[in-house]
Amino acid sequence: MxxxxxxxxxxxxxxxxxxxxxxxxxxxxxxxxxxxxxxxxxxxxxxxxxxxxxxxxxxxxxxxxxxxxxxxxxxxxxxxxxxxxxxxxxxxxxxxxxxxxxxxxxxxTLDKISAADKMNTVGKYLVLDNLQDPGNIGTIIRAADAVGIDGIFLCGCCDIYNPKTVRSTMGSMFRVPLVDDMDYESVISLLHACGIMTFASVVDADARDIRRVHFSGGSAVVIGNEGNGLTERDASLCDQEITIKMKGNINSLNAASAASIILWEMTDEE
Missing domain, CATH: 3.30.1330.30 (Ribosomal protein L30/S12)
Structure with a gap:
């Protein structure tokens, strides 16, 4: 007792x-x-x-x-x-x-990270652009922790301290560096200034198959809103558009599922 x-x-x-x-x-x-x-x-x-x-x-x-x-x-x-x-x-x-x-x-709340001071020029990063589902964000943070991602930028997303997000991370939010106080354009500019290649994840048959992408050196993949994906303008700010080629009658994946595949592909070469 x-x-x-x-x-x-x-x-x-x-x-x-x-x-x-x-x-x-x-x-x-x-x-x-x-x-x-x-x-x-x-x-x-x-x-x-x-x-x-x-x-x-x-x-x-x-x-x-x-x-x-x-x-x-x-x-x-x-x-x-x-x-x-x-x-x-x-x-x-x-x-x-x-x-x-x-x-x-x-x-x-977690101490704010000065992104410019913490960037790894050969690191692997995710940029979440306008994601609004707390469970999706929590699941993505947990998947990022599992593969050892260097950091996640959250631009215009729902609150990382939403109880559902916190619960979904299962503690990973305490380990993965999170930056949630920068706008999208500033994040992309920072990544480019550090020599990090940026990839826009899109649903487009003409985009490069993610399985054919070599994530050597510094790399960052941008994942867009659950319902609308990335805007054309936001995608155009990235160096290259990539996509997850799907079979059968599946046209798209939810953000968390797509992120998990992307994270695996990004870190599989290490």
């Missing part, structure tokens, strides 16, 4: 931290204003702690404390304000998912 002697209790939905947590969960504007975001689940929180994220405060249910004592102990040590024991009914209010594990925390 977990030792509850050093953990404080919160039972009311009107508690200021509970109200703040819910607001952070639901409102992008509030997350930006405070520089905080929320995450839940034993695996995700354990990864956040091990990667050195600054934990502001946390809530745990009694069941979670008994099932994940090491994670709770880590939260108690890492939390700036504190870790609080809550009833399961309050956990249901906090949770953004069905079947919650009863572990919730508020953390500081």
């Amino acid at each position: 977990f030792d509850y002697s050093e953990i404080r209790q919160v039972t009311s939905r009107d508690n200021p931290l509970v109200k703040q947590y819910i607001k952070l969960r639901d409102q992008k504007k509030y997350r930006i204003e405070l520089g905080l975001f929320v995450l839940e689940g034993a695996r995700l929180i354990s990864d956040a702690i091990s990667e050195g994220l600054r934990i502001e405060y946390a809530f745990v249910t009694e069941q979670a404390a008994n099932k994940y004592p090491d994670t709770v102990a880590g939260l108690m040590k890492a939390s700036i304000i504190g870790t609080y024991l809550i009833p399961s009914s309050l956990g249901d209010v906090l949770s953004a998912t069905q079947g919650s594990q009863g572990l919730y925390c508020c953390a500081h």
Whole structure:
């Protein structure tokens, strides 16, 4: 059994931290204003702690404390304000998912990366242009982590701290360098200035088959909006247009599926 002697209790939905947590969960504007975001689940929180994220405060249910004592102990040590024991009914209010594990925390957003200082001239990068599905972005970040991509630029995309995005990354967002404060043209200009070849991923039979592309040296692939893809103008700023040739009656893939194939092709030659 977990030792509850050093953990404080919160039972009311009107508690200021509970109200703040819910607001952070639901409102992008509030997350930006405070520089905080929320995450839940034993695996995700354990990864956040091990990667050195600054934990502001946390809530745990009694069941979670008994099932994940090491994670709770880590939260108690890492939390700036504190870790609080809550009833399961309050956990249901906090949770953004069905079947919650009863572990919730508020953390500081990731430190901003100065892209110009971190560029690897022979690195491999993704540029996500106007993607709006949180689950897609999270899945892409996780796939990028799996193949060791050097970084992802997110231009005009949905909030990376959306709870669904955070959950979908399964901790990979703490490891993959993410830049989300540059516009598309600035990103392409930076890549070109670093001598990095840029490729626009398009659905076009005349574009170069990705299997015939040699991603030697620095390379960056741009993936466009889920429904509309890349605009002609955005694609024209890249050095070359590439496509995933498909068979059967399949005309296109969703952004996450396409990104996974692209990431594999980009890093397969290494």
